[in-house]
Amino acid sequence: MSLLNDLDTRLLVDLLRDRMKPQKSLGQHFLVDDSVITRAIEIVSEKSNSLNSDSHVLEIGPGPGSLSLEILKSGAKLTAIEIDMESVLHLNRVFTDLESQLTIIEQDALIGNWPQGLTHIISNLPYQISSPILEKIQNYHLKTPLCCIVLLVQEEFGERMAMNNGYHTRGPLGMSLWLDFDVNIDRKVPSNCFSPAPQVNSRLVVLTPASREELVDINRKLFRLITKHCYSNRRRKIRTSLSKSPKRLNRINNWHKKRWNLAMEEILNESIEGLPDDWPDLRPEDLGPIEWALLTSKISSK
Numbered sequence: 001m002s003l004l005n006d007l008d009t010r011l012l013v014d015l016l017r018d019r020m021k022p023q024k025s026l027g028q029h030f031l032v033d034d035s036v037i038t039r040a041i042e043i044v045s046e047k048s049n050s051l052n053s054d055s056h057v058l059e060i061g062p063g064p065g066s067l068s069l070e071i072l073k074s075g076a077k078l079t080a081i082e083i084d085m086e087s088v089l090h091l092n093r094v095f096t097d098l099e100s101q102l103t104i105i106e107q108d109a110l111i112g113n114w115p116q117g118l119t120h121i122i123s124n125l126p127y128q129i130s131s132p133i134l135e136k137i138q139n140y141h142l143k144t145p146l147c148c149i150v151l152l153v154q155e156e157f158g159e160r161m162a163m164n165n166g167y168h169t170r171g172p173l174g175m176s177l178w179l180d181f182d183v184n185i186d187r188k189v190p191s192n193c194f195s196p197a198p199q200v201n202s203r204l205v206v207l208t209p210a211s212r213e214e215l216v217d218i219n220r221k222l223f224r225l226i227t228k229h230c231y232s233n234r235r236r237k238i239r240t241s242l243s244k245s246p247k248r249l250n251r252i253n254n255w256h257k258k259r260w261n262l263a264m265e266e267i268l269n270e271s272i273e274g275l276p277d278d279w280p281d282l283r284p285e286d287l288g289p290i291e292w293a294l295l296t297s298k299i300s301s302k
């Protein structure tokens with residue numbers, strides 16, 4: 001059995017960096033600040049049960065294995081998906097005799113199915129794949145509900161996920177996540193907490209499952225399409241954007257340009273309960289997620 005207590009962050013990072021040169025294209029900025037790792041694990045206990053032998057964590061991009069080390073110390077089962085062969089060889093060298101607790105998969109985390117029965121996802125995400133990974137997390141969660149997700153992401157991206165820093169952070173990314181999660185921003189992680197240091201600061205972000213009564217019958221695809229369509233021209237009035245049917249409308253069951261145009265002839269002249277009377281003349285960022293949900297339901301009903 002590996003002596004987990006003999007390993008530490010600095011040692012793991014040094015051992016890996018002795019054998020490879022970090023690649024920017026893979027977002028290889030390794031955490032060297034233990035307080036960030038401790039905080040990531042602590043958040044899990046605050047938002048759900050503490051990690052224990054009943055937990056099954058997915059880590060995307062374990063790299064040197066510093067975050068993996070703390071997850072393993074909790075007794076949780078860990079599946080770690082890493083694209084970089086040198087990192088995988090390193091992880092297999094440092095974490096030996098942990099077969100029943102740790103599975104290391106050499107693969108692009110965007111490809112293929114993730115294991116069944118995951119309870120948590122904890123990851124210092126490679127920033128290049130942040131958006132598609134979130135989509136994959138959301139799809140996984142719809143089939144197998146997760147307890148809690150803790151991610152380290154670029155600060156500006158984290159603010160857009162949580163839509164917490166002024167109306168300008170509202171957008172399709174946060175709207176889509178809002179369908180399934182409460183998204184909260186946790187501590188700021190300055191660039192000097194990584195080696196090599198990235199050019200921007202990062203942020204811990206926490207996603208906890210949300211059940212929203214207002215979404216019981218919502219057409220999720222239509223909600224996403226409408227918000228994306230309107231936010232693609234932030235300065236345009238909602239009326240102007242909605243007057244034109246969204247691209248790829250045909251991909252949504254029973255929707256086509258003709259139905260859209262007929263629906264808009266009515267809706268753009270109607271008041272909708274829960275929305276300001278002048279809603280068509282507002283800009284997309286003036287509406288909050290619940291208002292977009294009400295608007296989507298109205299459109300679906302036509």
Ligand code: SAM
Pocket residue numbers: 026027028029030031032060061062063064065066067081082083084087107108109110123124125126127129
């Ligand atoms: N978890 C480590 C840490 O916190 O120090 C490393 C995080 S580093 C920001 C991102 C890691 O993701 C790197 O190890 C990189 O090789 C890996 N990675 C990049 N793209 C990936 C992908 N598509 N699938 C899986 N791993 C990926």
